[in-house]
Amino acid sequence: MDYRETIEWIHSVNRFGMKLGLDNIKRLTEAMGNPQDSYKIIHVAGTNGKGSVCAMTASILKEAGYRVGLYISPYLEEFNERIQINGVNISNEDLARLATQVKAIIDEMVQNGFSHPTEFEVVTAIGFKYFEEQGVDFAVVEVGLGGRFDATNVVKPLVGVITNIGYDHMDVLGDTLPKIAFEKAGIIKKGIRVVSYPQEPEVLDVIKVRCKEEDASLTVTALNNISLRDASPHGQIFDYGELKDLRIKLLGEHQLLNAATAIEAIRNLQGYSVNIDEKAIKKGLENARWPGRLEVMKENPYIVIDGAHNPQGALALRKAIEDIFDYKKLILIMGILKDKDVDGILRTLLPVADAAVLTKPNSPRALSAHELNIMVMSNMPGLKTYCEDDIKKAVEKGIGLADKDDLVLICGSLYLIGEVRKILRKM
Numbered sequence: 001m002d003y004r005e006t007i008e009w010i011h012s013v014n015r016f017g018m019k020l021g022l023d024n025i026k027r028l029t030e031a032m033g034n035p036q037d038s039y040k041i042i043h044v045a046g047t048n049g050k051g052s053v054c055a056m057t058a059s060i061l062k063e064a065g066y067r068v069g070l071y072i073s074p075y076l077e078e079f080n081e082r083i084q085i086n087g088v089n090i091s092n093e094d095l096a097r098l099a100t101q102v103k104a105i106i107d108e109m110v111q112n113g114f115s116h117p118t119e120f121e122v123v124t125a126i127g128f129k130y131f132e133e134q135g136v137d138f139a140v141v142e143v144g145l146g147g148r149f150d151a152t153n154v155v156k157p158l159v160g161v162i163t164n165i166g167y168d169h170m171d172v173l174g175d176t177l178p179k180i181a182f183e184k185a186g187i188i189k190k191g192i193r194v195v196s197y198p199q200e201p202e203v204l205d206v207i208k209v210r211c212k213e214e215d216a217s218l219t220v221t222a223l224n225n226i227s228l229r230d231a232s233p234h235g236q237i238f239d240y241g242e243l244k245d246l247r248i249k250l251l252g253e254h255q256l257l258n259a260a261t262a263i264e265a266i267r268n269l270q271g272y273s274v275n276i277d278e279k280a281i282k283k284g285l286e287n288a289r290w291p292g293r294l295e296v297m298k299e300n301p302y303i304v305i306d307g308a309h310n311p312q313g314a315l316a317l318r319k320a321i322e323d324i325f326d327y328k329k330l331i332l333i334m335g336i337l338k339d340k341d342v343d344g345i346l347r348t349l350l351p352v353a354d355a356a357v358l359t360k361p362n363s364p365r366a367l368s369a370h371e372l373n374i375m376v377m378s379n380m381p382g383l384k385t386y387c388e389d390d391i392k393k394a395v396e397k398g399i400g401l402a403d404k405d406d407l408v409l410i411c412g413s414l415y416l417i418g419e420v421r422k423i424l425r426k427m
Contacts, residue, residue, distance in 0.1 A: 003092035006099040007079055013119040025121045025151040027114060031105045032125060035132035039069070040274075041155045042140045042265055045147040045184045046163025048313050049197065049258045052250060052290045053163050056262035058140040060284030062086050064276040069131035069139035071152070073120070076292050076418035083127040085134055090127075098126045098133075120144050124151040146173050148186020159268045160187045160216070162196045163261060164254070165203045166312035167341060181206035190214050193268040197261045198223045219268060221261045228256060231324050233296050243278065247286045251294040252320030259285055292417040294320055297424045301402040302327060305421060307414040309336070311344030317411060318348055327407035329354040333398040334372070335361040335391070335416040342367065342375055345412065350380040353409075355401055357386045359394035361415035369394070391419050399427075 001009060029036060042057055044050050051072055061068045068086055075081040080089035102125050110116050117125070124144075131139045141157075143150045165181050173180045181203040188194055188210045196207050198221055211218045225241040235249045240260050248259050262285070266276050294317065297303045302325055308317040321330070332353040336342050350356070356376060358369040367375075369387035376385055386401075388394040395410070402408050410420050 003096045006096040024117045036128040038132045040138045041157040042159045043157035044161040045143040045187045047166040049163035052258040054140045054142045055290040056288040059288035063284040064280035066137040069136040071127040072142045121151045146183040159193045164197045185210040194218045195264045254316040300404045302407040306411040307417045314345045314348040329406040331408045332356040333410040334412040335359040336412040337365045346379045355384045357398040360389040361413040363415040
């Protein structure tokens with residue numbers, strides 16, 4: 001297969017749906033020689049902040065001189081982002097070559113009566129094999145959904161990280177925080193080191209029980225050790241315990257906690273005699289990038305994009321906007337998927353908006369602009385709204401409503417943000 005055929009084939013596998021369970025991915029990776037066992041792994045689960053913690057952890061390891069694979073989902077602008085080494089995406093040629101190999105193995109599995117792996121399982125297998133071929137020292141692996149039955153959970157990590165846990169994917173993971181935490185804590189394996197973001201007590205209790213069952217050590221990021229020194233639209237400076245003058249480009253109080261969680265993951269790696277000094281930690285944090293998360297795309301007016309797609313993420317976004325930016329009016333451009341807690345997101349963000357442009361993300365699960373507008377009106381009847389399903393036209397409309405000292409905030413779905421990022425870079 002060439003690259004175009006590869007992408008078409010991978011997306012066509014979507015028809016096999018989502019199957020939670022590890023039988024398929026274990027069978028597939030075993031047929032490939034279990035490539036995920038050939039390098040050291042940091043496995044990251046959670047509701048919000050997984051990607052940011054992955055990006056910062058991988059960046060620190062890179063600055064320490066290691067060759068580091070990064071496996072993430074979803075992608076923002078191009079599929080190849082999902083599989084990276086030292087910040088460089090897998091090439092079209094390597095992706096097509098490895099997909100062809102994986103497809104041949106899957107065809108044989110199906111012929112022998114086994115189920116066809118899902119799209120996520122296919123991509124996960126490709127990523128694991130690529131990292132083996134390229135001789136990475138470490139792979140930082142982001143969980144796709146949940147943890148216990150996620151395809152990535154075939155790995156045997158040195159460190160398991162659990163970021164902020166909140167309400168999302170409740171149809172699959174459960175309708176209470178302890179139920180969701182139980183699924184996320186499924187990444188905790190026998191004897192590993194575990195790092196947790198500061199959690200609600202009922203969530204932390206679940207993680208502690210799982211750690212005790214698996215004889216795994218637990219480090220909880222120390223909120224009280226974080227001291228913010230400066231925050232602006234260009235980045236943040238903070239101290240974390242004895243580490244002083246740490247700088248990150250990522251914005252928002254939640255990113256300080258994510259950075260501290262990445263530091264704790266690195267410290268736990270040092271417990272395995274992995275050599276990572278303070279200079280690498282500082283440089284890695286400063287160089288870490290995670291596009292589409294409170295990212296300032298333009299100034300005068302500020303144009304900020306963010307992938308928040310659940311109430312917890314929306315709350316962190318609102319707090320960051322209020323804490324960091326000075327503006328007169330806030331113009332909201334928003335598109336949301338049907339299966340999200342739309343009312344929860346709207347209740348959080350609409351009160352700070354002076355006008356809203358509603359659009360439709362590039363997903364079959366997306367609400368139309370009109371459907372979203374009905375929900376907006378029920379939450380905030382007096383707000384001035386505009387409906388435009390076409391994302392480019394919605395962006396142009398929102399920017400057109402803003403004066404130089406206003407702020408345009410574009411958010412609601414990563415499926416929206418990836419497209420918006422392309423549009424804004426061409427404007």
